[in-house]
Amino acid sequence: MKNIIKSLSLSLLLITLSSAVFANHSPIDWPFDATFEEYRNLYIQQQLHSTPNQLINISSKNEDLSVDMSISAGERLHAWLKLINSNRAVEDQITLTKKDNEPILDKYKSLKEPREYGPSTIHKRANELLVEVPKPMVDVIYFGKTMTANVPVSDDEFAKWGQEVSLTYQRSVRWVSLQKWKDWYKRRRLQDIRGYFYLSNYSNLNKKLSDVKKLTKEELTLFKQSLVSNCMNNFALFDDSAYVIKICSNEYKTYINENNLIEYKEKYWQVAKQTWESYFVIQQPRKDIVWSPMSSNRMTIPFKNIESKPIANWLEFNVEDEFKFNRWEMDMVYTNQPQKNTSHLKFKKNTTPHVAEGNIIVMDENQSIDEYDTSWVIRHEFGHILRLPDCYFEYFDEERNLFVFYAIDISDLMCSRRGKMNQRIFDELKRVYFK
Numbered sequence: 001m002k003n004i005i006k007s008l009s010l011s012l013l014l015i016t017l018s019s020a021v022f023a024n025h026s027p028i029d030w031p032f033d034a035t036f037e038e039y040r041n042l043y044i045q046q047q048l049h050s051t052p053n054q055l056i057n058i059s060s061k062n063e064d065l066s067v068d069m070s071i072s073a074g075e076r077l078h079a080w081l082k083l084i085n086s087n088r089a090v091e092d093q094i095t096l097t098k099k100d101n102e103p104i105l106d107k108y109k110s111l112k113e114p115r116e117y118g119p120s121t122i123h124k125r126a127n128e129l130l131v132e133v134p135k136p137m138v139d140v141i142y143f144g145k146t147m148t149a150n151v152p153v154s155d156d157e158f159a160k161w162g163q164e165v166s167l168t169y170q171r172s173v174r175w176v177s178l179q180k181w182k183d184w185y186k187r188r189r190l191q192d193i194r195g196y197f198y199l200s201n202y203s204n205l206n207k208k209l210s211d212v213k214k215l216t217k218e219e220l221t222l223f224k225q226s227l228v229s230n231c232m233n234n235f236a237l238f239d240d241s242a243y244v245i246k247i248c249s250n251e252y253k254t255y256i257n258e259n260n261l262i263e264y265k266e267k268y269w270q271v272a273k274q275t276w277e278s279y280f281v282i283q284q285p286r287k288d289i290v291w292s293p294m295s296s297n298r299m300t301i302p303f304k305n306i307e308s309k310p311i312a313n314w315l316e317f318n319v320e321d322e323f324k325f326n327r328w329e330m331d332m333v334y335t336n337q338p339q340k341n342t343s344h345l346k347f348k349k350n351t352t353p354h355v356a357e358g359n360i361i362v363m364d365e366n367q368s369i370d371e372y373d374t375s376w377v378i379r380h381e382f383g384h385i386l387r388l389p390d391c392y393f394e395y396f397d398e399e400r401n402l403f404v405f406y407a408i409d410i411s412d413l414m415c416s417r418r419g420k421m422n423q424r425i426f427d428e429l430k431r432v433y434f435k
Helices: 002-018 020-024 036-048 062-086 119-132 135-141 155-177 179-191 194-200 205-209 217-233 241-257 261-277 309-322 372-385 423-433
Strands: 115-117 298-304 328-335 344-348 354-356 360-364 392-397 402-407
Touching: 036 062, 036 155, 036 360, 062 119, 062 135, 062 155, 115 119, 115 155, 119 155, 135 155, 155 179, 179 217, 179 241, 179 392, 194 217, 194 261, 205 217, 205 261, 217 241, 217 261, 241 261, 298 344, 309 328, 309 372, 354 372, 360 372
Parallel strands: 298 328, 344 360
Antiparallel strands: 115 402, 354 360, 392 402
């Protein structure tokens, strides 16, 4: 068995090392905690780009039926909100967007407790909502009773339960939207970096691994999962993830029977480490950024001039407000003579915000720039302009028919909507651009 794995390792090592950044290139790239409106845009795009037999249809299976029902409920909720708010002043409108002001006690909470979603979890939550949501809302949202501009419950209660309906809608839209790439996400399981995270943060690791007879049941479980995960990282380009998992698990048994887990760890450590780092390391730096010892507290980046003064001011404020650290700051410099690769801003209707071609920030034209979430999005997307990668991860667990998602560090701007500019980002920008 050792010889088989060794042969596979040698043949794939160079390929895996050269493709470490592959882990960050998802077919659909948007954070799990996107807004209700953003998920609705995804749903609209899904419907527009699907053939008739790919559209959302009612299924005979109860679990699949719950996915369809949750999407229909979300669409009715959207229409109802639009009707309610059409007769209200801006300051009195009901919104399902809320800023999370809870302190971040554990920045790795999402990594330790990943979100799992699929027909079974959606089915369970949809049935709970039919009981928990106030009946006047259930009648309209789920059973098609006529909508009225007058809210049948208090505004706060409507917002509270609207957010719950919205969350199930979002999971359902995400589930449907990822179906065509399910095989890709199934293979991506091999790039799960939680094994490296747990092992690299375990004190006296080698001492623990040196004698398996002294390990507790909990430690054995953690080490098995983590060491096998590290092995899997080394074969990230294999199409058959189930086969790789089986091979790595069998090899683990061989090493633990020989009481030689340290060798097993060392064998796959380097690539696992590089897989982890690929979520934080800038791979292809920009050529137009200036940050020199002559002006060590200031980094500049050119940006194509924006004709609309309010939008230009909005962009400049958000970007420069986010990308500053201690005495250091980044300045945008608008230019009327952009080069071929100069960054610029573009608005498009019903789109998911993203960066195209490495230089174009594409924002949804229908979303107000005054909303909190829009401000976070432009800051996050500008991080991609600086070539910072996303640091969240998602894969498909075929055995349980569930997608699994986690943000690596919820305090980090590139990982989560709760995240901000931090020491990690500053250090990486300095490593790459300070010269």
